[in-house]
Amino acid sequence: MPKKHTYVLGLNTYDHDVSACLLRDGEIAYAIAKERITREKHATGFYKEVIDYCLDAEGITLDDVDLVVRNCYILPVPEMEDRLLYQDLPGFLPEYERADAKSHPHFLSRSDKVVSISHHLAHAYSAFAVSPFEEGVVMIVDGVGSYRSDVNEAFPESDAATPLARESESYYKFSGTKLECLKKVWMEPDRGFLSDEFYNMPGLGALYSRASTYIFGDWNKCGELMGLAPYGRHGNVPSLMQIKDNTLTVPRWTSELNKPYIMDSDQKWETSPLMKHWEDLAWRVQDDTEKVLLARAAWLRETTGAKNLCIAGGVALNCVANGRVARESGFENVWIQPAAGDDGIAIGCAYYGWVEILKQRRSFVMDHSYVGKRYSDQEVADSASKFLVRIQTTQTRSNDIAKDTAKLLADQKVIGWFQDRSEFGPRALGNRSLLADPRKPEMKDILNSRVKHRQPFRPFAPIVLYERAKEIFEGEEDSPFMLIAKNVRPEWRDKIPAIVHVDGTARVQTVREATNPMLYRLLKEFDALTGVPVLINTSFNVKGEPIIETPRDAVICFLTTGIDHLVMHDMLVSKNPLHRIVGPMVNTYTEVATMVMANMKPA
Numbered sequence: 001m002p003k004k005h006t007y008v009l010g011l012n013t014y015d016h017d018v019s020a021c022l023l024r025d026g027e028i029a030y031a032i033a034k035e036r037i038t039r040e041k042h043a044t045g046f047y048k049e050v051i052d053y054c055l056d057a058e059g060i061t062l063d064d065v066d067l068v069v070r071n072c073y074i075l076p077v078p079e080m081e082d083r084l085l086y087q088d089l090p091g092f093l094p095e096y097e098r099a100d101a102k103s104h105p106h107f108l109s110r111s112d113k114v115v116s117i118s119h120h121l122a123h124a125y126s127a128f129a130v131s132p133f134e135e136g137v138v139m140i141v142d143g144v145g146s147y148r149s150d151v152n153e154a155f156p157e158s159d160a161a162t163p164l165a166r167e168s169e170s171y172y173k174f175s176g177t178k179l180e181c182l183k184k185v186w187m188e189p190d191r192g193f194l195s196d197e198f199y200n201m202p203g204l205g206a207l208y209s210r211a212s213t214y215i216f217g218d219w220n221k222c223g224e225l226m227g228l229a230p231y232g233r234h235g236n237v238p239s240l241m242q243i244k245d246n247t248l249t250v251p252r253w254t255s256e257l258n259k260p261y262i263m264d265s266d267q268k269w270e271t272s273p274l275m276k277h278w279e280d281l282a283w284r285v286q287d288d289t290e291k292v293l294l295a296r297a298a299w300l301r302e303t304t305g306a307k308n309l310c311i312a313g314g315v316a317l318n319c320v321a322n323g324r325v326a327r328e329s330g331f332e333n334v335w336i337q338p339a340a341g342d343d344g345i346a347i348g349c350a351y352y353g354w355v356e357i358l359k360q361r362r363s364f365v366m367d368h369s370y371v372g373k374r375y376s377d378q379e380v381a382d383s384a385s386k387f388l389v390r391i392q393t394t395q396t397r398s399n400d401i402a403k404d405t406a407k408l409l410a411d412q413k414v415i416g417w418f419q420d421r422s423e424f425g426p427r428a429l430g431n432r433s434l435l436a437d438p439r440k441p442e443m444k445d446i447l448n449s450r451v452k453h454r455q456p457f458r459p460f461a462p463i464v465l466y467e468r469a470k471e472i473f474e475g476e477e478d479s480p481f482m483l484i485a486k487n488v489r490p491e492w493r494d495k496i497p498a499i500v501h502v503d504g505t506a507r508v509q510t511v512r513e514a515t516n517p518m519l520y521r522l523l524k525e526f527d528a529l530t531g532v533p534v535l536i537n538t539s540f541n542v543k544g545e546p547i548i549e550t551p552r553d554a555v556i557c558f559l560t561t562g563i564d565h566l567v568m569h570d571m572l573v574s575k576n577p578l579h580r581i582v583g584p585m586v587n588t589y590t591e592v593a594t595m596v597m598a599n600m601k602p603a
Contacts, residue, residue: 007060008358009051010350011070012122012342013077014084014092016042016220019339020050021346021371021424022058022065026354027364028130030054031371031424033343036549042220043546046097048104050346057373062105066113067357069349073119073342076150081108117352118152119145119345120170120184120313123337126348127310128174129355130366131335136308137300138172138179141293141315142341143205143219144187144198145170153181161186168203169248169296173304177355177362182304185248202250204292205315207241210253211285215278217263225282226318227458230503232283233276241288243295257281270455290321297329307332312348316340316483317426319507323485326477338369338481339425347424368515369481370431372422375551380418380568383551392559392579401570402518406525409437409535413564414450416540418554419518422547427482428539429509430463430519432547432554434563436536437526438462438496443536450562453543461507462499465523465533469510472496472534482509482537496534509537559583 008023018034032053034043055061070077074092084093084101085108093101101107106114123140145167155170161184169185187201194200199210199219209219216224241250259274272278297309309331316322317340326334337344347366354360384395398404405415415435423429434451436443438460448454461482464472469479473486485505488496499506513520527533539547540554542561548554551568558566558573566573 003064005064006358006360007058007065007067008350008353009054009065009068010122010346010348010353011047011050011068012345012349013047013070013072014080015044015072015074015342017342017345018043018045018047018050019343019346020047020054021350022054023350023354024058026360026362028347028350028366028371030057030373031339031346032373032422032549033424033546035546036372036422039546039553041544041546044092045094046101046104046107048097048100051106053373067353068106068109068114069353069357070114070116071119071122071345071349072116073145073345075147076118077116078108078110115353115357117349118150118167120167121151121153122345122348122352123312124170124172124179124348125351125355126339126344127312127335127337128172128179129177129351129362130337130347130364131308131310132365132367133308133310133333133335135175135306136173136310136333137182137304137306138170138174138310138312139293139296139300139316140170140172140311140313141168141204141296142313143209144168144201144203148186151184153179155181155184159184159186162188164189166198166201166203168201168205171296171300173306174310182300200253202252204241204248204250204289205313207250208285208289208315208318211240211281214257214260215282216269217261222314223317224455224458226286226320227455227501228279228282229286229320230283230501230505231457232279232281234283234287236280237284239288240285241292243292246295246299248292286318286320289315289318290324293321293325294328297325297331301330309334310337311335312337312340312344314341319483319485320505322483323475323477323505326484327475334477336481336483338366338423338427338429338483340483341426343425367480369424369429370421370516371424372549374421377569380551380571383555384568384571384573388582389555389559392575392582394574394576396572396574398570398572401567401572402521403525404572405435405522405565405567406529408565409435409526410529412437412440412443412446414447414562416554416558416563416566418540418548418551418566418568422549425481427509428537428547429480429482430511430516430537432540432549434536434538434540435522436460436498436538437530438498438534438536439530439532441497443498447536447538451542452538457502459501459507460499460536460538461509462496462534463509463511463519463523463537465520465527466510466512468527468533469508473506473508479508479510480512480515482507484508495532498536499534
């Protein structure tokens with residue numbers, strides 16, 4: 001029997017945000033990050049789970065896959081796997097995964113069907129190859145990419161660097177399937193006992209992560225840093241980097257910045273007397289970042305004359321900077337990869353294989369990121385029918401779940417919303433979301449106290465009907481992936497105060513009927529009840545955990561937090577009076593989540 005489809009598998013491997021993307025005839029069939037499966041945020045390690053997820057969802061085996069393209073930013077994958085054979089590196093391959101790795105056909109593969117590419121090249125393909133543009137330019141900025149010696153694509157030799165320099169920024173132009181590197185910005189390795197840590201290197205993304213470590217004790221708290229920045233006093237900290245004539249200078253971290261947050265300190269972060277200093281530093285690094293990105297974008301526009309800009313890399317998750325680039329850089333159109341961080345590397349690897357190796361044309365546009373697998377109504381029903389769930393809840397089927405949910409939202413209830421396929425990327429975009437009414441400022445505190453347990457300075461994002469967005473938020477640019485911050489129009493700030501940040505902005509997601517009809521209908525029903533076509537949308541998880549993936553995950557989060565109601569497909573799940581008794585009893589004897597998970601394991 002002739003083979004029906006051509007399959008390409010893209011993988012981000014070993015370090016943070018391990019992920020897979022399966023293409024079917026050049027279109028994304030499925031994509032998943034390992035953290036959604038293992039429930040470990042930014043999961044590292046082997047990639048068996050993400051491969052199995054995609055193959056099982058498609059109903060195929062590894063033998064059906066025509067090409068596998070991989071990336072690991074630390075080292076090329078073959079070299080990384082050679083080292084993992086004889087080095088104990090549990091952060092990249094923990095002991096419990098070693099047996100799976102050694103028996104997997106892709107581990108140490110020398111097949112010509114298994115290819116490795118470099119980091120920024122993968123980011124670039126994740127951006128332009130699925131964009132709506134036939135031609136344009138690409139901006140890639142992240143913390144750290146591949147070594148210069150390991151970069152696959154040709155690049156200008158004038159961008160001088162040593163073989164051990166690392167990618168920091170890369171700029172390209174494209175037309176159809178042709179991609180050409182215009183410029184690379186390198187980071188040379190630093191001196192000292194932390195010389196292998198990228199945030200000590202002189203790069204834009206590296207500096208942002210350095211500031212995140214300084215303020216929060218964690219290099220990967222860049223989103224929190226962006227949220228803290230508007231509280232800072234302008235100009236209290238000198239510039240941390242400068243750009244002139246398109247050359248970026250990042251001075252060494254000075255001894256004046258000697259007040260970092262140390263996580264094991266007796267002093268709690270929230271009550272530290274250093275808070276104003278940290279706020280001022282956050283403002284400074286955010287302001288510097290915006291200026292550098294605007295200068296880079298202006299250079300790209302002026303030197304190429306391009307009308308269309310595509311953006312990826314971890315820095316592309318900075319929605320405040322993205323908003324300024326979209327509005328001020330002179331490009332007619334800006335498209336940002338929704339999985340701009342390293343989970344999106346899997347998409348770029350897959351499309352490198354499709355376009356560059358298999359020589360196929362581009363035909364797919366990523367106009368949404370709902371590329372997880374579908375869970376059946378039966379799977380939803382099964383998750384809610386387990387004994388420990390059933391005795392604590394009431395469950396009803398709705399003939400109009402959008403209308404019924406809108407009424408609950410208007411009554412100030414917090415809703416766990418589980419629909420259709422999960423989103424790929426770090427943002428919940430309305431299929432694995434917590435939803436709430438934005439009309440009262442206290443809803444932000446309610447969400448934080450009951451569910452999210454986040455720092456109070458962090459804003460919550462709005463979703464809005466696409467056709468009403470310009471009425472409520474300033475700016476012409478669309479924002480379907482919650483990657484652009486906009487000013488809330490003054491006349492609307494008192495109407496939707498729970499989503500307005502301290503600087504008057506909001507991280508907007510516009511919702512179209514064509515890409516998410518259920519969420520669109522919910523917004524329409526809420527608008528009909530309240531006159532407000534906006535809802536709070538935050539990720540369906542608690543602090544420190546990944547966004548939920550399965551119906552089982554949804555039920556666990558619902559039962560162990562203060563979420564008022566859970567909506568899964570057309571089922572409305574509510575806590576009954578017995579939950580007030582059973583919940584504390586369970587918590588007395590064991591961790592609630594552990595007990596629920598054990599109860600819900602399939603037979």
